[in-house]
């Protein structure tokens with residue numbers, strides 16, 4: 357998006373701080389605002405049988421929360437929960453709709469991101485079916501690492517179990533396996549990535565597939581968001 361375009365959007369964007377665990381949308385709730393993460397990131401969770409949920413997508417500064425609005429739907433199919441606290445730019449849906457319909461640049465950005473998010477969701481569905489918990493956990497840690505820009509972040513095993521849609525004991529076993537390979541350490545709720553290349557080797561191919569597609573498509577479109585929106 358050009359600087360000029362971004363300046364046109366700026367008055368409609370409200371900077372907000374989002375806290376860990378904050379729910380932006382409940383599943384099937386009305387979307388009243390869309391969010392453009394700066395340094396926070398948000399999990400999209402799908403619920404099953406009313407009492408189970410699993411993460412199907414992870415969105416950070418590369419994207420937007422509230423994609424259904426761009427497709428003419430004002431209801432969120434997912435629960436959107438802040439997983440990495442930080443800041444975002446928030447826009448009211450009425451403003452988004454008005455601006456979106458007249459801005460080719462914004463449309464290009466949002467459609468590209470929608471395409472990439474679909475790839476991520478599809479890959480996650482296949483990943484959950486074919487890959488074991490240790491590989492999936494390694495993938496999840498790498499995806500999180502890419503969005504926090506830090507090799508250390510706080511996470512509980514309960515939360516990881518929820519994100520991966522597995523029982524806590526499965527998380528413990530996978531974490532021990534990654535610790536034994538010396539690619540991560542885990543102490544008092546803090547994960548530290550010790551060996552990123554080793555963690556990539558421990559992860560399933562889904563991590564690289566999605567990441568490479570993101571890089572390739574964004575490069576192909578000559579995508580460059582202003583500084584806050586890498």
Ligand SMILES: [Zn+2]
Nearest residue numbers: 483487560562
């Ligand atoms: Zn996988």
